[in-house]
Amino acid sequence: MSLISRPSVVGGALAGEMLALPPKVRERVDHFFRTHQVWLTKILERGVARGEFALPAPAPKVARFVFGGLQGALLVKRTTDDPSQLNDVIAVMKLQLAARSSV
Secondary structure, three states: OOHHHOHHHHHHHHHHOHHHOOHHHHHHHHHHHHHHHHHHHHHHHHHHHOOOOOOOOOHHHHHHHHHHHHHHHHHHHHHHOOOHHHHHHHHHHHHHHHHHHOO
16 A cells, blocks of 8 residues: 555655645644544544443544544644643543553
8 A cells, every 4th residue: 555545654654754845734734633633533522422432532532543643643733833632631631541550
């Protein structure tokens, strides 16, 4: 499968070089990440509302965790210059670890 057919890989690669990209491309990469996080947040909120699952943290934080994990959060933080990206992922990871240790 080529990189072109895998947009998340291309998005991650572009995010890693965000500062070197032309402004229009930076805007599109930023939009890619934000759009996918909003979509995933809505999916998680719908699942909670239907009683399909419970979340260990608010849906936007879990979406950030699921979307990228720690490595992805580093790329997204670099892309958006928003440190809350990384902080949210770390907070959810801690909650997940605490939940697993009590099982």
